Amino acid sequence: MKAGTKKASSFLPPNALKALLSRPGGKTRDEAIAAALAGIESLRSVSMEAVERAVDAIEVAARRNTHETLSADQLEQVARDADLIITLAGTYGIANLDAAGRSLCDLVRSLLKVAPCPAEPVVVHARALKLFAPSKPPIGNEQAQMVLQELGKIRTHFDAMPPTAA
Amino acid sequence: MNFSGVTALVAESDTHSVNLLGEILRRFGLDRQIPVDSGSDAKAYLERAVVEMCFFEASLRDMEGAELVRWVRRSAPEPVRFVPIIVLTSYSQFDAVVAARDAGANFVVCKPISPQILYDRLTWSAQGTRRFIEADNYVGPDRRFRQLGPPDGLGRRSTDLSQEVGEQSTPNMSQDEIDALMRPTKLVNV
Numbered sequence: 001m002k003a004g005t006k007k008a009s010s011f012l013p014p015n016a017l018k019a020l021l022s023r024p025g026g027k028t029r030d031e032a033i034a035a036a037l038a039g040i041e042s043l044r045s046v047s048m049e050a051v052e053r054a055v056d057a058i059e060v061a062a063r064r065n066t067h068e069t070l071s072a073d074q075l076e077q078v079a080r081d082a083d084l085i086i087t088l089a090g091t092y093g094i095a096n097l098d099a100a101g102r103s104l105c106d107l108v109r110s111l112l113k114v115a116p117c118p119a120e121p122v123v124v125h126a127r128a129l130k131l132f133a134p135s136k137p138p139i140g141n142e143q144a145q146m147v148l149q150e151l152g153k154i155r156t157h158f159d160a161m162p163p164t165a166a
Numbered sequence: 167m168n169f170s171g172v173t174a175l176v177a178e179s180d181t182h183s184v185n186l187l188g189e190i191l192r193r194f195g196l197d198r199q200i201p202v203d204s205g206s207d208a209k210a211y212l213e214r215a216v217v218e219m220c221f222f223e224a225s226l227r228d229m230e231g232a233e234l235v236r237w238v239r240r241s242a243p244e245p246v247r248f249v250p251i252i253v254l255t256s257y258s259q260f261d262a263v264v265a266a267r268d269a270g271a272n273f274v275v276c277k278p279i280s281p282q283i284l285y286d287r288l289t290w291s292a293q294g295t296r297r298f299i300e301a302d303n304y305v306g307p308d309r310r311f312r313q314l315g316p317p318d319g320l321g322r323r324s325t326d327l328s329q330e331v332g333e334q335s336t337p338n339m340s341q342d343e344i345d346a347l348m349r350p351t352k353l354v355n356v
Contacts, residue, residue: 008301010308013248015294017172017218022292026168026195029285035193036281043189050182083256083277084182090278091186105258 040091047088048134051097054081055133058104059126062119069116078122079108085129096144097132100125103151110155113163121154167289169195174219176201177208177234178254179227183277187221187254190281194288205229209237212246219291222271224255224262231255232265239270239305248298250291250307254279270306272296 027035058081061074070078082104089098104125111117128147131139139147174191176199178184184201191199200217202208205226212220220238222231231253238247253266253274263274273287297308339347 008299010297010299012294013298014245015248015250015292016216016245017250017288017292018294020171020218021167021169021289023168023171026170029167029289032167032169032194032285033281036190036285039189039193040186040281043185046185047182079258080180083258084180086257087183087186087277102257109258 044092047092051085051088051094052133052135054084055126055129057081058122059130062122062126068119070111070119070122072112072117075108075112075117075122079105082108092134094132094134096139096148097129097134099148100128100132100151103148103155104129107151107155107158110158110161114158114161121158124154125151167194167292169288170197172196172219173198173200173217174221175208175211175217176221177203177205177226177231178221178223179203180223183223183254183256187279190279190284193281194285203227205231205234205237208234209242212238212242216246217249219288220249220251222251222253222266224253224259224266224274230262230265232262232269232271235266235269235271235306247305250288252284252287252291267309268304270304272307 026032058078061070061078082101085101086098086105089095089101104122107121107125111121128151130136131147132144169191174196176184176187176191178187178201184203188199188201196219200211200215202211203226205228208220208222208226211217222234224231226234235251235253238249238251240247250272251270253262253271254277255262255266255274256277260276263276266274272291275283275287299306299308
């Protein structure tokens with residue numbers, strides 16, 4: 001847009017995508033989605049390895065700092081690893097791992113408001129992630145809910161902490 | 167839908183997300199994918215080449231996805247600045263949704279990406295019925311959607327025809343008026 005333009009304008013933009021997609025050939029919606037789901041499934045083993053590596057990375061980062069504190073950079077790296085776990089667990093329907101990952105992301109958000117950031121709650125989350133990791137034998141629903149409830153209590157505790165003044 | 171001639175730029179810094187998105191798009195038939203892992207690489211590519219579709223991660227390693235969207239909408243050469251842009255957010259990047267929308271993204275899709283949602287967003291982007299707005303504080307697709315009533319053939323009554331809802335003719339009710347309307351009251355026979 002030209003600098004200094006005051007009046008808003010509205011127009012139909014050129015859309016090359018429309019012309020390309022409407023050419024003959026291609027797949028129907030159902031065919032395309034079925035093929036995509038098969039494609040996602042073909043990446044399952046690679047993705048599960050990535051989940052295991054992300055869980056290990058969180059565990060290593062947190063354990064290295066047990067009884068100590070985590071820096072904002074370390075917490076942000078934990079959140080990135082947790083994000084990956086959530087994405088892959090959500091993609092492959094690993095519900096408990098997905099819930100524990102979300103809990104960790106929420107916790108990190110709360111921890112970033114306080115200084116110094118304690119490592120212990122991240123360690124506890126790392127243990128839970130390890131428990132729900134795809135390589136581990138599945139645990140009962142009741143036990144899983146209990147673990148997730150405990151994670152919730154930790155989160156609530158740190159949510160309630162007042163932000164540290166900068 | 168024939169995706170075979172479409173070129174898409176995928177700006178994502180996470181390898182696994184690139185692989186998943188790439189696989190989904192490939193299975194749709196979209197083989198021409200340009201993966202880049204930073205906003206600066208995306209800008210460099212878009213300055214010299216034309217794509218028909220962009221996918222940006224909400225938080226790239228060197229800039230926010232919203233910043234990249236804003237650059238495309240305001241500074242990229244034509245016709246790239248009009249291309250449909252889908253911003254992908256992960257769970258911890260949820261705050262980026264509003265920023266991406268306000269920067270001019272067509273759609274924001276939260277990870278994990280569902281092929282159904284992605285396919286529908288792509289076909290919606292291709293419809294070409296959404297106008298483009300250029301104003302001082304916003305450049306991008308029109309964020310207002312028209313209420314067209316029930317779609318043709320889906321209404322239960324013969325009068326349920328697809329029609330455009332007219333302009334608002336009276337002011338909205340205030341919260342007090344709504345509360346007064348909903349408050350339980352005792353009916354008294356007189």
